[in-house]
Amino acid sequence: MLYAQKGWTSTIYEATSDIGGRCETQRSYWKNGLIAEMHGEFISSEHSSVLGLASLFNLSLDDTRAYPSGTVDTYWVNGARYTQAQLDADWQSWAWSLFQSAIKQAPWPQSYNSYNATGYAYLTFDNSVQGGKGTAMFLSVSKDHGATWSNSLKFATFQNPVCLYPPYCFNISGGQFRAPGSYPAPAFDPTTGRLYVAYTDIVNGKAQILLTYASVSDITTWSAPAIVAPAAGDRINVELSVEPGSGRLDLMTNDRSYTGNTLFDVAYITSSDGGSTWSTTRVTKTSWDPSAYGVPCGSCASGVRPFIGDYDGIISLPGSAAMTWTGPGKTFGVYPTNLEVFFGSVTP
Numbered sequence: 001m002l003y004a005q006k007g008w009t010s011t012i013y014e015a016t017s018d019i020g021g022r023c024e025t026q027r028s029y030w031k032n033g034l035i036a037e038m039h040g041e042f043i044s045s046e047h048s049s050v051l052g053l054a055s056l057f058n059l060s061l062d063d064t065r066a067y068p069s070g071t072v073d074t075y076w077v078n079g080a081r082y083t084q085a086q087l088d089a090d091w092q093s094w095a096w097s098l099f100q101s102a103i104k105q106a107p108w109p110q111s112y113n114s115y116n117a118t119g120y121a122y123l124t125f126d127n128s129v130q131g132g133k134g135t136a137m138f139l140s141v142s143k144d145h146g147a148t149w150s151n152s153l154k155f156a157t158f159q160n161p162v163c164l165y166p167p168y169c170f171n172i173s174g175g176q177f178r179a180p181g182s183y184p185a186p187a188f189d190p191t192t193g194r195l196y197v198a199y200t201d202i203v204n205g206k207a208q209i210l211l212t213y214a215s216v217s218d219i220t221t222w223s224a225p226a227i228v229a230p231a232a233g234d235r236i237n238v239e240l241s242v243e244p245g246s247g248r249l250d251l252m253t254n255d256r257s258y259t260g261n262t263l264f265d266v267a268y269i270t271s272s273d274g275g276s277t278w279s280t281t282r283v284t285k286t287s288w289d290p291s292a293y294g295v296p297c298g299s300c301a302s303g304v305r306p307f308i309g310d311y312d313g314i315i316s317l318p319g320s321a322a323m324t325w326t327g328p329g330k331t332f333g334v335y336p337t338n339l340e341v342f343f344g345s346v347t348p
């Protein structure tokens with residue numbers, strides 16, 4: 001019709017017997033001659049081309065926002081009422097940036113053989129090579145929500161992995177305790193498509209945090225591991241997360257930098273530029289010696305097995321990072337088995 005108005009002739013090739021494509025008018029489904037429009041019936045107020053066509057063809061429009069007075073949109077989410085005001089606030093504070101970063105990552109047009117990696121699962125783990133020395137870190141990818149996993153890929157090796165498992169090993173200074181030792185902590189950054197991995201390794205006699213990354217579009221090419229904010233004391237048990245809207249990197253660690261390498265604190269280390277620069281915040285107000293606290297142990301000479309590191313974890317939120325850790329507490333148990341799970345939140 002538009003072509004005819006311009007004086008052009010055209011031939012329409014249509015694969016189905018209906019015209020209209022995804023737009024369809026139901027003429028015989030409802031009683032009493034009522035008709036219904038399917039697909040494409042809602043036109044947003046800023047869709048000026050379609051609004052222009054409606055006016056060109058003299059079609060009248062129904063205003064679906066013309067609610068009876070006193071009514072408002074409302075939703076029921078996670079078992080509670082969710083108002084339009086909450087929706088607007090969530091959209092402004094985090095949802096918009098999340099959508100923007102997802103759009104930035106997505107190739108255009110998306111098709112069966114061109115899509116972004118959202119939905120892939122990455123598993124990182126350490127394992128020994130040739131019986132232990134030269135222990136290395138490996139990666140496996142699942143592209144089908146965990147049903148199948150790729151062959152493991154070696155992406156980095158430790159120089160001297162932290163091993164805190166007395167009486168078999170304890171290779172930092174001070175009183176002995178059990179702790180996880182070196183392990184790779186992964187996090188995906190949707191703003192850059194990078195998979196980051198943080199781990200601890202002993203460099204120049206001190207346990208330090210190292211960071212390496214690869215683009216998930218080429219998971220075999222990894223950056224040279226770099227020490228995160230070199231520290232004066234041992235840092236062990238590192239955990240990593242990425243704030244998905246901004247790509248901010250957040251780490252937590254048990255850190256002996258505040259006490260001349262004698263006692264541990266929890267420290268928060270963050271970077272807003274993909275790991276080029278870091279800022280560190282001490283999270284705990286009191287330091288402690290993990291060799292002095294533990295769990296009851298019948299087979300231990302002291303009756304107690306000292307440890308640190310259970311329940312360590314971090315999550316990145318738009319305006320803060322929240323973390324958990326185990327440390328000696330005041331409210332439950334008696335010394336030296338008074339360990340508790342702590343929770344803290346830090347503003348980057």
Ligand SMILES: Cc1cc2nc3c(=O)[nH]c(=O)nc-3n(C[C@H](O)[C@H](O)[C@H](O)COP(=O)(O)OP(=O)(O)OC[C@H]3O[C@@H](n4cnc5c(N)ncnc54)[C@H](O)[C@@H]3O)c2cc1C
Nearest residue numbers: 013014015016018019020021022023038039040041042043
């Ligand atoms: C459930 C649903 C709800 C929707 N709601 C809205 C809405 O409220 N508001 C809105 O703006 N949009 C909505 N849309 C989207 C909107 O309907 C489509 O974007 C629009 O109709 C697309 O028009 P088109 O002409 O580009 O493509 P289509 O309408 O898909 O037309 C393509 C045509 O090409 C034909 N064809 C394909 N291959 C060949 C071939 N090889 N040879 C010959 N013919 C071929 C097909 O049969 C079809 O008729 C909705 C869509 C769906 C499915």
